[in-house]
Amino acid sequence: MRYLVLGAGPAGLTFANKLLQSGEDNFIVLEKESIAGGLCRSVDVDGSPFDIGGGHFLDVRRPHVNEFLFKFMPEDEWDLYNRRTTLHVNGNVIGQPIEANIWQMKIEDQIEYLKSIAIAGCNLGEPMPERFIDWIYWKLGKKIAEDYMIPYNQKMFSKELDQLGTYWLEKLPNVSFEETLMSCLSKKAYGKDPGHTQFYYPKKYGYGELWLRMAEALGDRIEYNKNVNGIDFTNKTVTTADCSKYQADVIITTIPWLEYEEIIGMPEDINESLKELKYSSIQTEYHEENLDTESQWIYYPDPKLPYHRILVRHNFCPNSKGYWTETNSERIDMEEPNNNFKYMNKFAYPLNTVRKPEIMKRLLNWSKDRGVYGLGRWGEHSHYNSDVTVDLAMNLYDELR
Ligand SMILES: Cc1cc2nc3c(=O)[nH]c(=O)nc-3n(C[C@H](O)[C@H](O)[C@H](O)COP(=O)(O)OP(=O)(O)OC[C@H]3O[C@@H](n4cnc5c(N)ncnc54)[C@H](O)[C@@H]3O)c2cc1C
Numbered sequence: 001m002r003y004l005v006l007g008a009g010p011a012g013l014t015f016a017n018k019l020l021q022s023g024e025d026n027f028i029v030l031e032k033e034s035i036a037g038g039l040c041r042s043v044d045v046d047g048s049p050f051d052i053g054g055g056h057f058l059d060v061r062r063p064h065v066n067e068f069l070f071k072f073m074p075e076d077e078w079d080l081y082n083r084r085t086t087l088h089v090n091g092n093v094i095g096q097p098i099e100a101n102i103w104q105m106k107i108e109d110q111i112e113y114l115k116s117i118a119i120a121g122c123n124l125g126e127p128m129p130e131r132f133i134d135w136i137y138w139k140l141g142k143k144i145a146e147d148y149m150i151p152y153n154q155k156m157f158s159k160e161l162d163q164l165g166t167y168w169l170e171k172l173p174n175v176s177f178e179e180t181l182m183s184c185l186s187k188k189a190y191g192k193d194p195g196h197t198q199f200y201y202p203k204k205y206g207y208g209e210l211w212l213r214m215a216e217a218l219g220d221r222i223e224y225n226k227n228v229n230g231i232d233f234t235n236k237t238v239t240t241a242d243c244s245k246y247q248a249d250v251i252i253t254t255i256p257w258l259e260y261e262e263i264i265g266m267p268e269d270i271n272e273s274l275k276e277l278k279y280s281s282i283q284t285e286y287h288e289e290n291l292d293t294e295s296q297w298i299y300y301p302d303p304k305l306p307y308h309r310i311l312v313r314h315n316f317c318p319n320s321k322g323y324w325t326e327t328n329s330e331r332i333d334m335e336e337p338n339n340n341f342k343y344m345n346k347f348a349y350p351l352n353t354v355r356k357p358e359i360m361k362r363l364l365n366w367s368k369d370r371g372v373y374g375l376g377r378w379g380e381h382s383h384y385n386s387d388v389t390v391d392l393a394m395n396l397y398d399e400l401r
Contacts, residue, residue: 003027004248009038011376013214014393030226036215042206048320049206052343055311056207057199078200097173100189116141132164152301155308165354233265254376281329282348
């Protein structure tokens with residue numbers, strides 16, 4: 001066929017729908033699971049939606065993306081929320097980001113945390129380090145590094161925090177020391193807003209409903225339960241675990257590169273470098289109790305708690321109860337066994353290791369020259385949110401058509 005799309009998550013679904021909308025129907029989407037949506041899927045738990053890949057909200061920051069998505073699920077089927085989130089640190093319950101909300105802490109902690117930033121490397125004119133862990137000390141100082149940033153990031157990403165680089169820091173809040181001081185003096189947050197300051201969540205469904213509708217539009221052009229495990233760059237074919245073989249002029253791959261057990265026709269050194277790609281796995285777990293908070297989600301750096309974040313379902317999903325936790329797979333044995341609903345996402349966070357940009361640039365340029373395009377969170381091994389992957393898929397469609 002002309003196009004083969006691997007994976008029916010937001011990236012693959014967007015690319016395939018753009019093809020269909022343009023009148024191109026010489027394509028097929030292969031999906032490993034029995035339903036579409038990838039990390040953005042939802043299931044029904046205790047009478048309400050549960051987003052199995054963690055808390056999933058549609059940011060307002062890309063209006064052209066949302067305009068495209070609202071064609072599948074109109075805007076009036078969504079509620080628009082202002083972000084209300086909290087961070088539990090050292091006995092304080094404050095807003096996020098920490099640098100803009102120190103003013104909400106106990107007064108003695110305010111002094112310690114302000115001192116931490118005041119004598120951090122970035123405020124002493126020291127050059128920015130190349131490793132994330134050193135950057136944390138450089139940006140926020142020892143106290144904030146050790147009470148919050150290091151334990152939280154270790155809980156979320158993995159023990160290998162010292163392997164992460166600093167090229168992805170636009171994902172993190174960037175509040176200057178002056179803005180921190182302003183916030184303490186005026187008792188209100190200062191600085192650039194973090195992501196999801198305003199976001200949409202479906203009124204009646206989970207986030208997964210959007211992607212089910214996009215899949216429905218594609219009809220039988222998606223083949224489910226097709227576990228792609230091999231790719232041949234010479235013949236432009238992919239193989240699946242059930243021994244089917246597909247050939248296409250253009251292949252769009254949104255699945256993790258580590259899913260390919262066999263790669264034919266790729267230079268040995270590029271193939272070898274794929275083994276350096278790292279990721280972390282996250283388990284979500286449902287709890288039926290309602291929580292006494294207005295927050296939609298809460299961050300917990302405390303290493304004694306296995307989970308790093310909870311999503312307070314009753315604060316963003318109408319007529320629901322309960323909450324769910326997000327826990328790195330490496331920390332799960334610390335939890336008491338129970339019968340709560342749980343879902344393990346093997347591929348949750350692509351890790352931003354120091355060498356990743358170099359590895360991915362070489363891989364993606366090389367494969368693009370052969371008509372195989374890496375796209376989305378896993379195709380590009382980048383920590384993208386769903387609106388970003390949709391945007392990238394729309395751009396790739398424009399580039400190819
Ligand atoms: C904890 C957490 C919270 C998040 N919160 C948000 C949020 O609030 N807002 C937001 O916008 N984004 C959020 N994201 C990011 C969002 O999940 C991703 O951006 C989005 O799912 C990426 O879409 P994708 O299509 O690139 O990848 P995926 O969603 O991972 O889709 C890849 C698809 O490929 C399929 N596949 C995998 N292997 C194979 C194989 N071997 N053969 C065939 N098919 C295969 C998968 O089953 C899947 O359907 C969050 C992610 C996590 C982990």
